Amino acid sequence: xxxxxxxxxxxxxxxxxxxxxxxxxxxxxxxxxxxxxxxxxxxxxxxxxxxxxxxxxxxxxxxxxxxxxxxxxxxxxxxxxxxxxxxxxxxxxxxxxxxxxxxxxxxxxxxxx
Amino acid sequence: xxxxxxxxxxxxxxxxxxxxxxxxxxxxxxxxxxxxxxxxxxxxxxxxxxxxxxxxxxxxxxxxxxxxxxxxxxxxxxxxxxxxxxxxxxxxxxxxxxxxxxxxxxxxxxx
Numbered sequence: 001x002x003x004x005x006x007x008x009x010x011x012x013x014x015x016x017x018x019x020x021x022x023x024x025x026x027x028x029x030x031x032x033x034x035x036x037x038x039x040x041x042x043x044x045x046x047x048x049x050x051x052x053x054x055x056x057x058x059x060x061x062x063x064x065x066x067x068x069x070x071x072x073x074x075x076x077x078x079x080x081x082x083x084x085x086x087x088x089x090x091x092x093x094x095x096x097x098x099x100x101x102x103x104x105x106x107x108x109x110x111x112x113x
Numbered sequence: 114x115x116x117x118x119x120x121x122x123x124x125x126x127x128x129x130x131x132x133x134x135x136x137x138x139x140x141x142x143x144x145x146x147x148x149x150x151x152x153x154x155x156x157x158x159x160x161x162x163x164x165x166x167x168x169x170x171x172x173x174x175x176x177x178x179x180x181x182x183x184x185x186x187x188x189x190x191x192x193x194x195x196x197x198x199x200x201x202x203x204x205x206x207x208x209x210x211x212x213x214x215x216x217x218x219x220x221x222x223x224x
Contacts, residue, residue: 004155031210042117042201042214043156056211091155101146102212104155 002026004105006092012111013082021077021108025094032075033102034067035091043091049075082112117145117202117215125221132189134218136202137182144205145178146212147187149198156201159187194224 005024013019025032031050035043036059045059051072060067064082069075079086089109093102120135136145144163148156162169162178162185169176175188189196199219203212 033211035214040216042203042216045211045213048211093156101158101161102156104148104157106153106155109153 004092004094004103006090006105006108008108009106010109010111012113014113015082015084017082017112018078018080019082019110021079021090021110023075023077023092023094023105025073025075025092026103027073029094029096029103030072031095031102032069033093033095034075034077035093036061037089037091037107039088046077046090079110082110084112086110087112117204117213119200119202119215119218121218122216123219123221125223126192128192128194128222128224130192130222132192132196132220132222134187134200134220136185136187136215138185138202138204138215139183140206142180142204142206145176145185146203146205147174147176147185148201148203148214150201150217151198159200189220192220192222194222196220197222 007022034046037043047067048056049069064080066078089107091107093104095102117136117138146161147159150156160171160176173190178185199217201214201217203214
């Protein structure tokens with residue numbers, strides 16, 4: 001079956017631009033996670049949804065970062081007024097209610113110039 | 114902040130050799146997972162070991178967990194060039210659904 005998909009795969013933004021990153025989880029997966037992965041580092045947690053409810057957003061680095069999942073399926077991570085330090089790969093993962101195994105998408109590589 | 118730390122940071126071996134990667138963590142855990150990430154791709158779940166387990170096998174993978182030393186190891190036997198990737202451990206603690214990843218070990222298997 002289809003896995004987690006993310007779009008776009010690559011995004012180049014000028015500093016100060018707003019960007020929106022999309023995640024399509026595996027159908028039926030209740031839980032959805034966003035991570036930020038800097039070059040040479042492991043994924044760092046950003047935020048977590050259970051269905052449409054955002055249960056944890058403690059990892060969002062600033063109020064320029066906003067995530068939503070209005071219908072409990074597709075999720076969008078929005079970054080306003082992008083800065084160079086926002087350059088990273090943004091990974092989305094989904095899982096069934098059991099939290100053990102997460103299925104990751106290929107990521108969106110964001111480069112802010 | 115990252116709970117797990119993998120060691121070594123980089124490992125280069127020949128095809129057919131075994132590869133061992135270690136993960137150390139700081140606080141008590143419920144489970145520990147290992148993931149693989151090929152260059153430019155997302156992470157793929159390899160194996161999960163719970164805190165009351167000491168060893169698990171999956172194909173050519175063997176994972177051990179020593180909670181007294183707060184460490185885990187991932188052994189890949191008879192490595193193949195296709196095993197070239199970064200390997201991450203991720204710990205789960207308390208009632209949290211959120212795994213905490215380490216920085217990873219970069220494995221290169223030369224054909």
